[in-house]
Amino acid sequence: MAWEALNDLYREVILDHYKNPRHHEKIEPHDVEQEGFNPLCGDQLTLQLKINSGKIENVGCWGKGCSISQASASILTECIYGKALEEVLSEASFFKEVMQGKSKIEEKDVGDLEALSGVQKFPVRIKCALLAWTTLEEALRFYEKTHVSSLK
Amino acid sequence: MWKYPKDFPILDQKIHGHKLTYLDSAATTQKPKVVLEALQNYYETLNANIHRGVYQLSEKATEAYENTRKHVAKFIGARDPSEIIFTRNATEAINLVAYTWGEKNISEGDEILLTEMEHHSNLVPWQLLATRKGAHLKFIPLTDEGTLDLKNLDAFFTPKTKLLAVTHMSNSLGTINPVSKLIEKAHQNQTTVLIDGAQAAAHLKINVSELNADFYAFSAHKMLGPTGVGVLYGKKEILEDMPPFLGGGEMILEVYKDYSTWKPLPEKFEAGTPNIAGVVAFSAALTYLENFGMENLRQHEKELTQYALGRLKELEGLRIFGPMDISLRGGVISFTYLDIHPHDLGTVLDHQGIAIRTGHHCNQLVMRRYDVSATARASFYLYNTKEDVDILIEGLQKAKAYFDRGSKKGA
Numbered sequence: 260m261a262w263e264a265l266n267d268l269y270r271e272v273i274l275d276h277y278k279n280p281r282h283h284e285k286i287e288p289h290d291v292e293q294e295g296f297n298p299l300c301g302d303q304l305t306l307q308l309k310i311n312s313g314k315i316e317n318v319g320c321w322g323k324g325c326s327i328s329q330a331s332a333s334i335l336t337e338c339i340y341g342k343a344l345e346e347v348l349s350e351a352s353f354f355k356e357v358m359q360g361k362s363k364i365e366e367k368d369v370g371d372l373e374a375l376s377g378v379q380k381f382p383v384r385i386k387c388a389l390l391a392w393t394t395l396e397e398a399l400r401f402y403e404k405t406h407v408s409s410l411k
Numbered sequence: 412m413w414k415y416p417k418d419f420p421i422l423d424q425k426i427h428g429h430k431l432t433y434l435d436s437a438a439t440t441q442k443p444k445v446v447l448e449a450l451q452n453y454y455e456t457l458n459a460n461i462h463r464g465v466y467q468l469s470e471k472a473t474e475a476y477e478n479t480r481k482h483v484a485k486f487i488g489a490r491d492p493s494e495i496i497f498t499r500n501a502t503e504a505i506n507l508v509a510y511t512w513g514e515k516n517i518s519e520g521d522e523i524l525l526t527e528m529e530h531h532s533n534l535v536p537w538q539l540l541a542t543r544k545g546a547h548l549k550f551i552p553l554t555d556e557g558t559l560d561l562k563n564l565d566a567f568f569t570p571k572t573k574l575l576a577v578t579h580m581s582n583s584l585g586t587i588n589p590v591s592k593l594i595e596k597a598h599q600n601q602t603t604v605l606i607d608g609a610q611a612a613a614h615l616k617i618n619v620s621e622l623n624a625d626f627y628a629f630s631a632h633k634m635l636g637p638t639g640v641g642v643l644y645g646k647k648e649i650l651e652d653m654p655p656f657l658g659g660g661e662m663i664l665e666v667y668k669d670y671s672t673w674k675p676l677p678e679k680f681e682a683g684t685p686n687i688a689g690v691v692a693f694s695a696a697l698t699y700l701e702n703f704g705m706e707n708l709r710q711h712e713k714e715l716t717q718y719a720l721g722r723l724k725e726l727e728g729l730r731i732f733g734p735m736d737i738s739l740r741g742g743v744i745s746f747t748y749l750d751i752h753p754h755d756l757g758t759v760l761d762h763q764g765i766a767i768r769t770g771h772h773c774n775q776l777v778m779r780r781y782d783v784s785a786t787a788r789a790s791f792y793l794y795n796t797k798e799d800v801d802i803l804i805e806g807l808q809k810a811k812a813y814f815d816r817g818s819k820k821g822a
């Protein structure tokens with residue numbers, strides 16, 4: 260039935276992140292602030308990162324948009340908090356591959372991110388799930404340009 | 412039983428196991444069988460390039476193409492078929508004016524008057540023109556109800572106001588604007604007027620000559636016709652004075668190495684092979700609308716919209732955008748429901764077979780004006796019924812119950 264398919268999209272973990280977003284605050288000081296938009300939906304978010312010795316020392320993220328885009332952002336903050344930049348980037352590309360159907364989520368232990376794997380069956384919503392992650396990649400690209408030595 | 416849905420083969424299908432309830436005709440309408448048959452018939456019996464061959468097939472194709480031009484002229488009350496220019500869509504029709512009339516008539520310091528409810532298609536071309544020319548854009552604001560705020564209308568017209576570009580009917584608020592009054596006001600000020608009729612031409616009886624519009628732009632696909640066909644109506648004397656838009660075959664008279672001369676209207680503005688099949692089939696769509704009757708269509712949509720507004724108001728937490736006075740609103744209702752994001756609503760409704768639009772509807776200025784990032788939008792056409800409205804209401808109630816589940820267990 261249709262509702263069962265929907266339950267695969269709107270897992271409880273996702274609704275929980277949507278209603279109680281983590282790291283939902285401005286952080287001071289921060290090294291990068293990056294905005295992300297999804298022009299199709301009007302989803303929007305702002306990501307702030309504090310980076311120290313090649314690690315995400317702190318993260319803040321807030322925005323407006325559907326449950327999938329905002330839950331994905333909240334899950335992202337938990338995923339990357341305290342991690343090395345390379346690890347964070349490889350997690351981002353892994354998640355992209357999962358959304359494109361090129362990798363299976365079970366291949367890695369990714370915590371709450373696993374809950375987003377159901378989005379793959381809803382092609383029009385994949386962009387929503389990816390917004391936070393492409394914003395993160397842009398933020399790190401910007402950081403790399405301005406702080407070349409910290410990122411290999 | 413409302414018999415019209417039967418004419419639309421696409422409506423007879425299941426989506427996620429439910430009957431399709433199509434409530435997105437403001438984006439594009441479905442096509443009746445007669446239009447599909449006209450397309451098929453064109454390719455089976457008439458296909459040839461137009462305005463070129465001396466052979467019979469080309470002559471017949473040309474005649475069919477030109478017959479649609481006459482038909483469109485009659486349908487919108489133009490005085491002369493040569494005032495009808497075929498484009499790809501309303502957007503291209505508006506751009507045609509911006510790049511030809513605009514290029515010639517707008518200079519540094521001039522003002523272009525728009526409204527805060529313009530579709531991006533009737534906003535971005537003017538932004539580009541204003542940037543090229545160093546001209547300024549001004550905006551007639553909106554009231555809280557979603558109508559144009561015309562209190563200080565006089566103040567918007569100055570000797571520098573060269574163009575007023577305004578939508579006849581809003582695609583997000585549903586508002587029908589008093590274009591007749593606006594055109595009169597603009598003309599008193601020697602201001603040229605372009606009306607974006609993408610919505611209105613599909614839903615209201617239009618007479619461009621009575622309106623006295625200088626330009627009127629619309630798309631066939633929003634009024635039962637095929638995609639890829641748009642119309643620019645322009646007053647003959649204005650069109651004649653405009654430089655060509657795209658250069659190429661069809662539009663030239665004589666070509667030399669360093670210059671060419673143009674054909675007269677309307678070919679001057681129709682470079683290259685057009686969407687012949689689409690234009691020919693568009694005539695079948697117009698005939699369908701004539702048989703239905705534009706007044707009957709308006710009446711049908713008024714009843715549906717009235718009914719839908721009443722039923723939507725029963726739902727607690729449902730916010731409706733745009734005027735509640737049915738005489739000011741076409742068959743378009745934008746809304747938000749509780750704190751469910753429109754996209755989530757759209758997905759859950761889709762799983763009940765209900766197709767609505769969600770997002771900013773190419774109206775980011777409107778979204779900002781009413782401080783929302785997106786809305787849900789249901790829009791109606793001649794094949795919709797009260798039953799479709801009931802299905803929508805039930806769908807919304809189910810969506811609410813569905814997301815309530817999340818908050819209870821997720822806590």
Ligand SMILES: Cc1ncc(COP(=O)(O)O)c(C=O)c1O
Pocket residue numbers: 437438500501502503530532533578580581582607609610630773
């Ligand atoms: C009011 C209005 N203007 C312009 C357009 C643009 O129409 P098209 O995309 O067919 O060019 C639309 C349709 O989306 C519309 O609703």
